[in-house]
Amino acid sequence: MRFELEIAPIDLDLTLGCGQTFRWERGLDGSWSGVLQDQAIRLRQIEGLIQAEATPGREDVSESILEFLRSQDDIARIQSKLRKDRVLAPGIKRMQGLRIVKLDEWECLISYVLATYANIPRIMKMVEALAANYGDPITRMRRSFPNRSQLSRAKAKDLAKLGLGYRAKYIEALCELFDDESLSTLSRVPYENLRRELVELPGVGNKVADCVSLFGFGRLESFPIDLWIERALKRLYRQTGTYNHLRGFAASRFGEYAGYAQEYLYHNERMRARNLGCAFSEE
DNA sequence: GCCCAGGAGTGTG
DNA sequence: CACACTCATGGG
Numbered sequence: 299m300r301f302e303l304e305i306a307p308i309d310l311d312l313t314l315g316c317g318q319t320f321r322w323e324r325g326l327d328g329s330w331s332g333v334l335q336d337q338a339i340r341l342r343q344i345e346g347l348i349q350a351e352a353t354p355g356r357e358d359v360s361e362s363i364l365e366f367l368r369s370q371d372d373i374a375r376i377q378s379k380l381r382k383d384r385v386l387a388p389g390i391k392r393m394q395g396l397r398i399v400k401l402d403e404w405e406c407l408i409s410y411v412l413a414t415y416a417n418i419p420r421i422m423k424m425v426e427a428l429a430a431n432y433g434d435p436i437t438r439m440r441r442s443f444p445n446r447s448q449l450s451r452a453k454a455k456d457l458a459k460l461g462l463g464y465r466a467k468y469i470e471a472l473c474e475l476f477d478d479e480s481l482s483t484l485s486r487v488p489y490e491n492l493r494r495e496l497v498e499l500p501g502v503g504n505k506v507a508d509c510v511s512l513f514g515f516g517r518l519e520s521f522p523i524d525l526w527i528e529r530a531l532k533r534l535y536r537q538t539g540t541y542n543h544l545r546g547f548a549a550s551r552f553g554e555y556a557g558y559a560q561e562y563l564y565h566n567e568r569m570r571a572r573n574l575g576c577a578f579s580e581e
Numbered sequence: 582g583c584c585c586a587g588g589a590g591t592g593t594g
Numbered sequence: 595c596a597c598a599c600t601c602a603t604g605g606g
Contacts, residue, residue, distance in 0.1 A: 317587065414588040420604050421587080463602035468589090503589045524587035540596085564587075 301360055303348040305369045309395025310343040313367065316565045317418050318399050318513055320409050320425040321443070331440075333429070334362050335402070338440045353436055368400050368516070376518075376555045383551060383559070385534050389577025390562050398557055399513060403481045405443040406514030411468050411501040413509075420461075427460040428452075428469075446478050468501025475499065489517040504541045512557045521548040521556040530567040534578060 314322040314330050322332035329342040337359050342349045348367075352359045364370075373394060381387045401409075412424045425443070432448045433441035450473035457466035484492055489511055496507035508522035523531075523544050531537040537547050552559040562577075570576040 410587075411589095413586095415586060415601085416588090416603080417586040417605060419606090423604080458602085461603070463604095464589095464600090465602085501589070505588060509587070522587070525585090526587070568587095 299354065299358070300349070300351050301358070303350060303360055303363060303369075304346070305348055305364070305367055305397075306346055307373055307394045308343070308346070308348065308367065308397060309393075310341060310348070312393060312396040312565070313399065314341075316396060316561065317568070318561070319401065320413075320418070320422045321429070323422075333436065333440055333442060334359065334366055336434060336436060336442045337362075338437045339363065366400055368397050371397060371518075373397070376558050379555055380552065380559050380562070385578055386559060386562060389566060392577050393562050393565060396561055396565060398516075398518065398561060400516050401513045402443070403485070403510070403514040404446060404476075407481065407496075407499075407502075407506075407510050408443075408449070408469060408472065410506045410509040410513075411472065412462060412465050414465065414501070414503075414506065424460070424462055424465075427462075428457075431456075431460065446473055446476050449473050465501065471500040485515060489519055492517065493520070504545070508545075512560075518557040519549070519554050521545060521552065521560045523548075523560075524564075526564050526567045526571075527560060530563040533567075534563070 310330055311324070315324060319332065322330050324330055329340050331338065331340045333339065338353045339359065340351045350360065350363055377390055377394065380390060408428070409421070409425050413421045416424070428449065429441045429443050432444035432452055435441050449469065452470065454466045454470040457469055462469065484495060487495070492515060493507050493511055496502050496510055497504060502510070505522050505524055508520045511517040512520040512522060523541055528544070531544055531547070535547070537544060548556050548559070566577050
């Protein structure tokens with residue numbers, strides 16, 4: 299099944315390639331393949347249009363793609379607010395097409411617990427290993443991300459063998475704590491409360507709680523601080539200190555759309571490290 | 582071989 | 595509060 303979607307502005311390469319998602323891969327032809335719920339999906343960008351193909355024989359999945367790509371976000375409004383920041387202003391227009399994605403809460407929680415102290419290629423490998431071993435088959439190539447009951451069949455020892463290392467015990471513990479529905483009860487909780495709940499979970503600290511708040515629960519005011527963001531805040535804003543200090547700084551500086559500011563800073567910092575240019579002024 | 586990675590947990594001063 | 599140390603391992 300094939301259909302077209304209008305989302306503007308959007309840049310698929312930026313959105314799916316900037317490290318928010320761990321199951322989307324860019325093919326040699328420039329298309330992106332990934333999995334949403336129990337469907338394998340291929341997206342291709344042609345100018346401002348998104349062409350989508352889903353697993354044959356399934357119903358229309360355009361709604362889940364629109365939700366995944368947060369098609370309702372008013373990028374113009376978000377950027378005009380963030381442009382008031384003199385550091386962001388010079389460069390963010392070039393990242394107009396970068397959209398925060400909306401991930402499944404459970405998949406997001408597990409993925410970002412795995413993401414601790416690992417690089418992105420390795421995170422992708424770990425996430426894919428969970429799908430390959432515990433998810434439902436969708437196509438010859440791909441499986442769904444395992445839900446809680448599927449993943450709870452895994453024991454920490456098995457998971458460690460899949461290359462998860464010390465993270466295996468956290469995954470096992472998280473499966474014990476939840477059933478298939480209980481995470482979604484947090485979906486209407488205000489950000490600060492949600493975050494307080496999340497940091498109590500095994501393997502979840504400040505940074506992972508903010509990633510899950512942002513990408514899993516769609517709280518755009520969340521501002522995850524990893525090593526790259528820490529560097530960016532130091533370099534561009536002369537800010538150092540504890541996580542909570544930096545988080546407070548970001549909240550007062552970027553406000554309700556701090557999550558978008560974070561993605562701009564994150565992407566910029568990584569591109570800069572690879573000598574692929576710097577969007578923001580250095581002064 | 583070396584350094585680093587979308588950190589978290591635990592213990593100590 | 596701040597820091598130090600450990601955790602396992604693959605990617606560049």
